[in-house]
Amino acid sequence: MVLAxxxxxxxxxxDPTRRRILDxxxxxxxxxxxxxxxxxxTKHGLGLSRQAISQHLxxxxxxxxxxSRRQGRYKxxxxxxEPLERIVTRWxxxxxxxxxx
Amino acid sequence: MVLAxxxxxxxxxxDPTRRRILDxxxxxxxxxxxxxxxxxxTKHGLGLSRQAISQHLxxxxxxxxxxSRRQGRYKxxxxxxEPLERIVTRWxxxxxxxxxx
DNA sequence: TTGATAGGCAAGCCGCCACTTGCCTATGGT
DNA sequence: ACCATAGGCAAGTGGCGGCTTGCCTATCAA
Numbered sequence: 001m002v003l004a005x006x007x008x009x010x011x012x013x014x015d016p017t018r019r020r021i022l023d024x025x026x027x028x029x030x031x032x033x034x035x036x037x038x039x040x041x042t043k044h045g046l047g048l049s050r051q052a053i054s055q056h057l058x059x060x061x062x063x064x065x066x067x068s069r070r071q072g073r074y075k076x077x078x079x080x081x082e083p084l085e086r087i088v089t090r091w092x093x094x095x096x097x098x099x100x101x
Numbered sequence: 102m103v104l105a106x107x108x109x110x111x112x113x114x115x116d117p118t119r120r121r122i123l124d125x126x127x128x129x130x131x132x133x134x135x136x137x138x139x140x141x142x143t144k145h146g147l148g149l150s151r152q153a154i155s156q157h158l159x160x161x162x163x164x165x166x167x168x169s170r171r172q173g174r175y176k177x178x179x180x181x182x183e184p185l186e187r188i189v190t191r192w193x194x195x196x197x198x199x200x201x202x
Numbered sequence: 203t204t205g206a207t208a209g210g211c212a213a214g215c216c217g218c219c220a221c222t223t224g225c226c227t228a229t230g231g232t
Numbered sequence: 233a234c235c236a237t238a239g240g241c242a243a244g245t246g247g248c249g250g251c252t253t254g255c256c257t258a259t260c261a262a
Contacts, residue, residue, distance in 0.1 A: 013114070051211095054210075084189060088189040091127050091180065174228065205261090208257105209256105216249100216250090217251105223245100224243090224244105225242090227240075227241095
């Protein structure tokens, strides 16, 4: 999605599986759906269908946390952290703990 | 709760009403349940029962985002931002965009 | 062209979560 | 003593979200 509201970002982050996907994309970019599937199964040991992951990626993408690039029959996914940086400042405005000189 | 997992924090942030409550507590500390209720109704225009807000506060408290202090028949609620600061660094670790020289 | 790979679409099931409702406890005022 | 206020507890309900299942399209290799 072009315009991702904060609601979408929080909703996307609410699910632990989606956070795992973000973890996976954080340490390796440009992964296809199948790569993400196999990695989630092997490394994190969670058994999910391909469609489940696909739907999770759709949610992450509509939140602006993931962008996808189509190439042939592959679709590569990349993490975007901008939405995160925008939402966290919401309640942290007044003071970082040692910002007062 | 003493030990709040990241899961609890994300789950607490998933609901828009709970984020409104955090907004309210961010701009005014030490509010009672009734104060929060009336403010949410008047300022933000959402009609919710007292119990709904109470349950939301319980979720926020179990996530460590809110602490409560009992005094007489009043219970004052205060925002805590530490859990937020802990969870946001999860995917922002490697680089701020121009950290590479 | 045939088959295999990578992915999409749509309907359906099920559990969780937000919210309500009703009743109960405790503190404060008079 | 009384009543009103501030809040808690517990059961019940409706809807949304995560996951599956089945079938379909598109790309590449032989």
